[in-house]
Amino acid sequence: MVFSYSLFKKIVSKIPPRPQLLELLNFRIFEAEGEGKNNLEISIPANRYSDAVSHFGLARLISAATGAKLIDLVLASAKSRSESDKFQIKISSKKQCSRYSGLYAEFSNLKSSPQWLKDVLADCGLRSINSVVDVMNYVMLEIGQPLHAFDADLISGAIDVRLAKNGEKITTLDGAELKLTNQDLLIADDKRPLAIAGIKGGKTAEVNTQTKRIIVEAANFDGASIYRTARRLNLFTDAGTRFAHGLSPYLVERGIRRAAQLLKEICGAKIGDWVDVDYSKLDKTVLKFDVKKFNALTGFNLEEKVCLEYLKRLGFEIKGDLVTAPPERMDIESFEDLAEEIVNLHSYDELPAIAPKMILKPSGQEDSVVLKSKSRKLLAGLGLNEVYNYSFVAGLKDQNFIWYSNNAKLVELENPIAEDKKYLRPSLLLGLLKNVEDNWRFNDEVRIFEIGRVFAEEKGGLSEKLMLGLALGLKKQRPFLELKGSLDSFFSGVGLLEHDFVPVGDNLRIESDHHVLGYVRAAQADIAVAEIDLTKLVSLIQEEKEYRPLSKYPSIVRDLSFIVDAETRVGDIQNILENISKLVEDVDLVDWFQDEQKLGTDKKSLTFRLVFQSEERTLTDEEVGKEMERVVSALEKKFDIEVR
Amino acid sequence: MDFDVLRRNVLEAIKKTQDVKGLEQIRIKYLGRQDGELIKILRSLKDLSVEEKRKLGPAANFLRNELEAAFINKLENLKLKIRNSQSNLDVTLPGKKVPVGHLHPLTLMENRIREIFQSLSFSVVEGPEVESDYYNFDALNIPANHPARDMWDTFWLRQKVQSSKFKVQSLLLRTHTSPVQIRYMEKHQPPFQIIVPGRVFRYEATDATHEINFHQIEGLMVGEDVSLANFKYIIEEFLKQLFGKNIHFRFRPSYFPFTEPSLEVDIQLGGKWLEVMGAGMVHPKVFDAVKYNSKEVRGFAFGLGLERLAMIKYKIDDIRLFYSGDLRFIKQF
Known part of the structure; x- marks a missing residue:
């Protein structure tokens, strides 16, 4: 301000x-x-x-x-009364208005304000209107109590502070017509609304060039009520903002007295009755000041009298160790509030730095925090770069992006900041796909990942999940298998003992211990993406790795090449190879190709490398030969293969 | 032929040879299975008398073994030379680019901050990004229908939750990491000290220093006799470790509804003072909200902006770069 x-x-x-x-x-x-x-x-x-x-x-x-002396303002020594024969005031809504004062004044003609007053208003961004309105504003700037002046001749009957009727209308000083609800507080006379309480005056009783007699209003309104009305009407005025924050009813009286003084001095006004309808209870906050407690809370080592002196300068009343806050200090409620006053005035410069007394206890990290760290290191090691995307998305064309939740909907914002940011992201892949396209302008090979939260609305409520998203965009290659391989390394790196890629259409579903962890898919030929539920992964990880002794006996390696129907899935063959013999230690696909001229259009050639090993003895060629025969016949039973 | 002459000739030839091929030719000439000169001599021994055999045999065999060993030795030498020399390699060529991934600068910053606080015995916890207005505001002494809430421009969700039979709670994107203070204290008893890294959201226009989502790290230490001076100690340690021993910092009065007293921390860099953190002693009403006895416990809390620290540390001038996904930016870290 x-x-x-x-x-x-x-x-x-x-x-x-x-x-x-x-x-x-x-x-x-x-x-x-x-x-x-x-x-x-x-x-x-x-x-x-x-x-x-x-x-x-x-x-x-x-x-x-x-430490300088404070000069108090000159206040008129007016005395309040509860009623007057010149005008009446009543408060119908005491809950919303605890105090309402009216001050009667009359003058011969409305002058313009002196230059010094206009200058002060201008410094504070206010325009000079006429001396009466200017005095109202000036007193608000001086004392903090908003004031309003009505033309007394334009008011018919009593001034009433009441709630508006639903649909009741008021024309404000700037000519706008506003429709009110029964939540909005009004200042009204017997016939019409005079002002939206605490926010803005109305046209009806506006002070004008003909005005000779005025009633000055100083009141105390409930902050929450004013705040609600200002928000609903989207009407934020200086007075409204002040009331919304909560003001002390004590200010009413200072406001009236100061206004009386300045109306006399500046407008040459004759001051009449001051009617004060006051339902407010000014509870004085009395707190015990304990200097030991202060020093313990802050770490300072101040003497009691130093502390109390600061409070005294701020207008606190001190009696022994009891302190009473000035009536307008509505923020002072507890000992800590006093401590802040003293610390601020004493200044932080002298605050010592003291090592805390701590119980020796190892610091920890939540499992998900550990997993995130580990994942990031692994993925960077695998050559992927980390990106951060916005949590907001435009919408969703493909419902498959919310694979982790059935019948889920997007989470919609009530107040989106832009059309393309109306929803919370249900998947990290939307951002990653865009990142690939963007980066392709500068780079043919884009390998990225992101770790972040995704959101969906489900029947029971809202789900928030921690996800890992990966995307490989390789302009001149098909990155699907690289991604799949990276995932293998990733899972074993984080300590997941086993995982399977289960084909579902063109996608692979990642499973471990009967839990679905995520999906891998080729978004297009040159972009492969995967998304993994890290919250689930955390629960499946076996932290301890266990050493398995290296076999003392040599292994025997055999390659197996064969031709098979092009649509046969390698995963199915691999599955048989891995499970047919106890002696098979490892199976890798080392080569595969399709060649129209050599093999025809509907065949492909596969070469697997099988590693045979026993932990009990050295295997013989003969033994392995027999196992190979079993392997081949098992394949022949299942598939139409031709060994090369 | 005299064995000595043969021996000298062969060893001389081996010595002179500079490549594997030449060595092999010499080997065939003298030790070749078919026509090797020494082999021929050995073969001719069978025609000699027993006495001569006894005299020449061992000498010939000895020579054979000696020469074979010399060949093998030389062969090893040549192979080693080949491996070491790589005569056609220009060692001044630039190194091959081995693809390595880069972590996001905000991750690097968060990791560093976590490390420092863990070394100071703080534990790391996290909380949800979608919050109720209770945790984000009410429990932190930011009442409804008070303009204090306007200090945080909030994204609200359309969906509401029924928290009890009569009360519907509004959902929002957390505007700070402070709600995790409440969530943690509801489930744990002091003494403890934690930090809470996480993403937060503000409904505001973006520019070079403002984003609609960004990251904070919240800190909270609660115990029987925790003081503001303890906060100064911890934060001094933190700033020294992050920015170096000579970092200057200062405290200024501030206001947060959930701390009392409240303060702001500035650091001095390049002659300028920069605001980096808000902090204070936990407000008794916050302890009341989690049913701690506010007369028996005290604590300090602080919050710092990750983007802001990263921008200062790495001299980044636009916050929006963090969310650009541009690898030309990411790969610099």
């Missing part, structure tokens, strides 16, 4: 020059900036609107920091 340096000058004695003031604000009070102009931009915390969104409030904080 913007504040005027020249107004600070009027109310802070010995105010530091602007650069030093900014420094002081930043290190003892609130974040602030502003260079070269006559104003300062100060960030007021959301819990400090009651005491600090005003020049006087900040002057008190600045004075407390510099």
Whole structure:
């Protein structure tokens, strides 16, 4: 929020020059900036609107920091009454309005404001309108209490603070017609709405050039109610924002007195009755200050009187070790709040660094954190690069991307930031496929992976899963088998004892111990992708690897080449080869080809390398020869093969 | 022929030969099974008298063994030379490119930060990215219908959840990693110290320093006598390990609803002060929300932006590069 340096000058004695003031604000009070102009931009915390969104409030904080004396504002010594014969006030909605004050004033003619006042308004980004409206705004800037002036002659009957009727309309000062609901609070007379309470005045009783008699409003409205209305109407005014944060009812009285003073001084007004309808309960917060507790919480080693002196400068009442916050300090609720005041004024510069006392306990990491780290290292070792994509997607053409959940739907945002970011990603592959295309402009070979969360809406609720997505895009090759091989290395690297690739159409389903872990597919001939459920993988990993003694006996290697129907799946053959003989230690496909001229269109040639080994003895050629015969006859039973 | 002459000739020839082929020719000439000169001599021994046989035989066999050993020795030598010389290799050619994958700079940064905090006895935990408004706001002392919530521009989901018979909870994308403080404390008792890395979301326009999703690391230490001075110690250690021993840092007053007192941490780099972290002592209302006795425990919490630290550390000037998927960027790390 913007504040005027020249107004600070009027109310802070010995105010530091602007650069030093900014420094002081930043290190003892609130974040602030502003260079070269006559104003300062100060960030007021959301819990400090009651005491600090005003020049006087900040002057008190600045004075407390510099140790200079605070100059109080001149307030008229008016006395409130509960009713008047000139005007009536009632509050029908006490829940939304705890205090409502009206101050009667009359003057001969409406003057324009003096230049110094116009300058202060301008520093704070406000336009001068006429001296009455300007005084209302000026007092708000000084004290923090929003004020409003009605033309008393345009009000018929009593002023009532009530909830609007559903559909009730009001025309605001800027001429906009707004439709209200029964949640919105109104200031109304007997006939019409006069203002949207705490947010904006209406046309009906607007102060105008003919105005001679006014009623000044200073009130306290419920923050949540004002905030709801402002949000619903999307109408954010200075006054509305202040009320929404919550203000102390105490400010009402200061606002009225200061307004009375300035109306006299500036507008030459004659001040009449002040009617104050007050249902508010000003509970004073009394806290016990324990300096030991303060030093334990902060690590400082301050004396009690030093601490109390800081609080005193901030306007706290001190009686022994009991402290009472000033009535506008609505943020002070607990001991910790007092501690913050003292720490800030004392400054962090002198805070010591002290090693914490800790119980010796090994630090740990969640299993999924460990798996993520391990996966990343492995995949980088396999030549894949890591990318991060947005969690948002445009939509989904292919429902198969949500393979891990039946009948799942996309998770939709209520307030998407863009058309192409309306949903949460159900799969990492959408991003990875785009990454491959993008990178193909610079690189023929793209090997990437991403680890991240994916989302889907299921019947029971919302699912959030940790996934690993991989994509290989090789412009001049078919990357499917490379990806499959990388996955083999990946799974054994993370400590998964066994996994299977089960063909499902053109895809492979990755299974382990009867759990589906993910899918591998050729998105197109030159792009292969896979997605793996890491949450599931975590539960299947056997952390301990166990050493198996190397066989003392030599192994015997035999190659087996044969021709088989082109559509026969290698996986099925491999399966037989691996399981037919106990002596087969390992089976690898070492060569395969299709050749129209040599083999015809419907045949392919496969060469497997079989490694035979026993852990008990040296195998003989004869023995292995017999096993090979068994292998071949087993294949012949199942497939139409021709051994080469 | 005199054995000595033969011996000298053969050894001389072996010595002079510089390649395997030439060596083989010499071997055939003298030790060849068919016409090798020494072999012929050996073969002719059978025609000699027993006495001569006894005299020449052992000498001839001895010579044969000696020469064979010399051939083998030379052959090994030549082979070794071939292996070592690689006469046609230009060793100044650039090395072959062996494909290696690169980790994302945010991963590298997170790993480094995790390492540092683990060395300081902090454990690593994570939490969900979709949260309820209770965990993201209410439990952290950010009440509904208060503008304090506007400090976090929030993405809301269409889907709601029924948390109890009468209460419907709104779902949102967490705006910070702080909800994990609540989730962790609900299930664990102090003392403990944790860090929480994770992705967070803000509904705001993107530019060189703002993204709609980014990453934070939350820290939380709770115990009987944890103080602000302890926080200063931990964070000083952290900053020194991350940025070097000579790093300068400072604290400034700040405001967060879930800490009291609250502060901001700046570091000095290249003459400029940069904001890197928000922190403070855990607010008693946060302890109340997790049913801790706020009179008996204290704690500090902090939150730092991973992108921001990575941008400072690696001198990256646009946050959007992290989410570009551009390998020309990734491969620099």
